[in-house]
Amino acid sequence: MAAEAWVIGAGPAGLMAAGELARAGYAVHIAEAMPSPARKLLMAGKSGLNITKDEPSAALLAQYGGAADWLAPILAGFGPQEVKAWAEALGQPVYTGSSGRVFPLVHKASPLLRAWLAELEGLGVQMHRRWRWTGFAGADLCFETPEGAVQVTPAPVVLALGGASWSRLGSDGSWAAILEREGVELAPFAPSNAGLLIGWSAFMEKHFGAALKGLRLSAGDIALRGEAVISARGLEGGGLYPLTPALRAGAVLRLDLFPDLTEAALAARLAKTAGGSAANRLRKAGLDAAKQALVMEVARPLPAEPAALAALLKHLPVPHQGPRPLDEAISTAGGVTRAAVDDGLQLRARPGVFVAGEMLDWEAPTGGYLLTACLATGRHAGRAAAGGKAPL
Known part of the structure; x- marks a missing residue:
């Protein structure tokens, strides 16, 4: 009879770990607290599922900041090329856009997820829905289930419970208290890939929803070309997300x-408009209504001298109150520290228990980086948890 292994969490990292364990000969059970698996993946896929970023390894690793060194061997085993091959093996052809972002041809997450779940079912993996993990009782795992309290004694276990954002989709971070009681070192959760809070005046209301295009955004030592959207609570959009670590630390947002x-x-262009009203000078310089409003909101009174005004418009400081709250962020920083796990992502404080995905303390911007690392760490933890068992 095959030994049992349990995976807690049915997001991308958990599903990847389950497949590795099943192929190694384990009877695999997945416990998922929600009624259906991979809800966050499905939500992300509504705007076009970006599964990875096809770029050289050095550029890829640079997106993981301080976690790049320890993630490097994990991503070397399952990087962009492997992600593409994996999706296509599930019958989901992919294409690479001009930016290097990789998408399924159908642009949706649901066909990929259905094919993935069918593959796991074919490997004998059993899914237990509405099973919420509540902690340990000695060697046992404890669950609240529709049938009442249940305890199981598996070996090994892979935890893939996500971070602490989008709790309505299942990632509520409640596991942190359980692991803390077990002596696992944790870094505090913090929002990542989040919008920016700004207290606008009533002057900005008519521009809510307007896009700010053709920007160069910078904070701290990070700078990039991108876009943002003016919202009722501040700014949001993909151009801001890579800046979240610096903005979270209190860096000034500057817009070129x-x-x-x-x-x-x-300055030469602005010199031709000298003497006009501030709004007229901005318009004649080439700023649309949304950008004009932003400048007037954050930088009045504007300097009259062309060189000074040019310097301001090239380095416009935007005061802010930091990122949006944790549960409104796309992802989170913090979680189980690298020091708390061994090279196989096994908890040092709890041998036989492995951790994968956003539970680990790493962060990366959107654009395929999040999903790639979730898949890679899930695969890595699953293989390490299998302990070298021969495939079926």
């Missing part, structure tokens, strides 16, 4: 509203 012009060239 003319990234294709030098300061000197912009």
